[in-house]
Amino acid sequence: MKKLLLLSCAFVIATSCGTTSKNNATTSHSETTKITDPTIYASTITAEELKTMLYKYASDEFEGRDTGEKGQKMAVEYLKQKYITMDIPTPLGDDDYFQEVPLEKQKVAEAKVVVNGKSFESFKNQIVLAIPNDVDITLNSIVYVGYGIDDENYSDYKNIDVKGKFIIAKAGEPKDADGNYITSGNTEETKWTNGRQSLSSKREAAKANGAIGLLYMDNNLFPRYAGFYQSQFSAGTAGRLSLKNNDNGITMMMINETLAKALNPTISEDTTPKEIDTTINLEIKNKTESIMSENVVAFIKGSEKPNEIIVISAHLDHEGIKNGEIYNGADDDGSGTVAILEIAQAFKTAEKAGHGPKRSILFLHVTGEEKGLLGSRYYADVAPVFPLENTVANLNIDMIGRVDPERTEGTRNYIYLIGSDKLSTDLHQISEEANSKYTQIELDYKFNDDNDPNRFYYRSDHYNFAKNNIPVIFYFNGTHADYHKPSDTPDKIEYDLLETRTKLVFYTAWEVANRNDRVVVDKKVSE
Known part of the structure; x- marks a missing residue:
């Protein structure tokens, strides 16, 4: 120069x-x-x-x-x-x-999920999106957090403790009586509303509130993700890169409505956060390359x-x-x-x-x-x-x-x-x-x-x-x-x-x- x-x-x-x-x-x-x-x-x-x-x-x-x-x-x-x-x-x-x-490059993992004795298949009912460590656990309850939003104008975490627990949330964002999104007060979509940014925002909210696992119901994204993840799993290719979690991560799965209703039968119409008594057996092997x-x-x-x-x-x-x-x-x-x-x-x-x-x-x-x-x-x-x-x-x-x-x-x-x-x-x-x-x-x-x-x-x-x-x-x-x-x-x-x-x-x-x-x-x- x-x-x-x-x-x-x-x-x-x-x-x-x-x-x-x-x-x-x-x-x-x-x-x-x-x-x-x-x-x-x-x-x-x-x-x-x-x-x-x-x-x-x-x-x-x-x-x-x-x-x-x-x-x-x-x-x-x-x-x-x-x-x-x-x-x-x-x-x-x-x-x-x-x-x-x-960073870590994570191969697609196959999960074994059993709810009250009934099995739910990988790529048909559930997909593993992120897993910081191996999971082999039996849960006696799961916390439902509605939309999984934690915003200054609206929070599904306000009156419920999720620290050290697995939670379930659903896609979307509620609107008020005038048709405005509840976090923004207008009709424009926010980071909580839909799509990949919503998924990321709700993961971070769950993590910030101390949850160790998130099962996320998104009927719109699930079919698109399921085919891609299954093809990646069959080919044995690595998934996307992410920052290395160093034990600060959260296990995250996307689930369809069938599995979601097995966990909370009223999930489609219900938005009230609550702890649900249920028996869940969850086994996932972490396959990552540093x-x-x-x-x-x-x-x-x-x-x-x-x-x-x-x-x-x-x-x-x-x-x-x-x-x-x-x-x-x-x-x-x-x-x-x-x-x-x-x-x-x-x-x-x-x-x-x-x-x-x-x-x-x-x-x-x-x-x-x-x-x-x-x-x-x-x-x-x-x-x-x-x-x-x-x-x-x-x-x-x-x-x-x-x-x-x-x-x-x-x-x-x-x-x-x-x-x-x-x-x-x-x-x-x-x-x-x-x-x-x-x-x-x-x-x-x-x-x-x-x-x-x-x-x-x-x-x-x-x-x-x-x-x-x-x-x-x-x-x-x-x-x-x-x-x-x-x-x-x-x-x-x-x-x-x-x-x-x-x-x-x-x-x-x-x-x-x-x-x-x-x-x-x-x-x-x-x-």
Whole structure:
């Protein structure tokens, strides 16, 4: 990467007006900061360098960067060497740029379930979704928790103790007399209503309330899951990756109405939580393979407010190899990955010129995004390198190298912004002003709508920060015909747009890092 010439020029420009001769006093630090022009450092971000790096990073050599596989290991080593070359240190000490993320790959398990002497078959009546340990237990009761919702406006756990117990819940969310969902007070679906997000939310609610097992009735999802899980079981292939539970997990099964009614005959119409006396014999063998993956972290320490951290993130993984074809993931998310490298170079150039950011910058490349936001979830929920209360904002970059073919209005020089105003009015205004001042990109908030059916706000790594009340911006160009296909290759990237969008992220980060006051959180976490 270019360094010396630009660094010299930047130093001359940034300091020539800020100092007098050796015989006179030097201007104050605040005066020097005031005249600093970030366009000097943004000029180190170029389409040429982005292209060179992306052709390497999204090449067949990296085998699609599947989490935990050879190509992903090559990818993290590539990133590490880039930071070493740029002389940007790691916050982990020595040359350890890797935050290890323990994962497990679980093969589909077959369960033996007997309720009051009657057996219920795997894949016909029940499916094992998650199991942290072997289960061989006889239960004399199970706790019914209605919809399994635990929200500030409504909770099925309010008057019942589920600690150390198996529970049963059903899909869906109740409505009030006016037809509004009870947690939101309007007709728009929430994270509790339906589908996979509902399943995940109810699992987390059960876990948070101390349950050790959840049997979840979902008649809509069950037929779809049953066929897939049975085929995986028959083939003996591994299931999806998950964070290693370390005994903190919960056994979770999806069940159909037949099994659910054997446990609670009135489950379809009944929503009252209660403990049900019944005899359940449950036997499941845990079939997991431990896998270690890595987040890559690099760090520039703030000059004035080092304990306040801005996290700039992108995911380093992709889909790997399927049916002999390599999924290169040039846009998703090679584009975000190389963008961070260029942004890091720009900040390092500023630091070497004596104008490092006031606040610290963490460059975070997360693993396992394609497997369920695993790397960012590990960082935010399990082992943050810096305390989350010290994290000012997260700028997350996921696909910024292409044009959305469905976008029929406006210019090609656009970017979709998601989440910028959901937690912080400050951050939204900083973003708008940085763009107006420096890049003049058309900012499109189409997918920022709370009612966006794509729910992109919940589908990339920024969400694991947002759910912890950390203001976020998600930079996104939209999907296209090559999304999650082997045809997402570097030759299809529009490098002039990638350069401009990368500069926008840099300028926004620059403003957040160097303003006097920390970004204010003035809104609650969006559900």
